[in-house]
Amino acid sequence: MSKTACALHILVKHKELAEDIIQKLNKGAKFDVLAKKHSSCPSGKKGGSLGEFKRGQMVPAFDKVCFNEALITPHLVKTKFGWHVIKVLYRT
Template sequence: MKSAIVRHILVKDKDLCIQLKQKLKNGTDFAKIAKQHSTCPSGKKGGELGEVKKGQLVGPIDKAVFSLAERELHGPIKSQFGWHLLEIKFRMDF
């Protein structure tokens, strides 16, 4: 069973998502941005989704979590909920 430790930021607007990604690349704290901007309930926890299992997240996000590089910032990624920035802390395979 594959699982991953992930945090993310969800916003409604692609342009805002791009702006936030640039702030993160410039060194702004991920948790701070998530708390200020994310519309996901995980935003209150700094964007922490904790451990997620393959198939647990919406399609485009699940695919990204289990295929993109670990310890990098990814996005904007579109889902039916809006635009996501993702950080895959690490993956495990049990």
């Protein structure tokens, strides 16, 4: 079982914008460019990078995606903070 993950994310208020971002990513847009433009999280300034974090460090819905879903593929998840587009880079 993975103990840590490294991910990028873009936090927005509206599901429609998050879905639009995923479509752009699937068409080849750069994650860091979209994060700097759209993310309301301070990590947006760093291209959405959250660095490496431990299992259980993030809110449960976010954590579940980071430790159970496919790597590299953009995922959409809703938390109390808003809508997240998450790209998990690796797990250890």
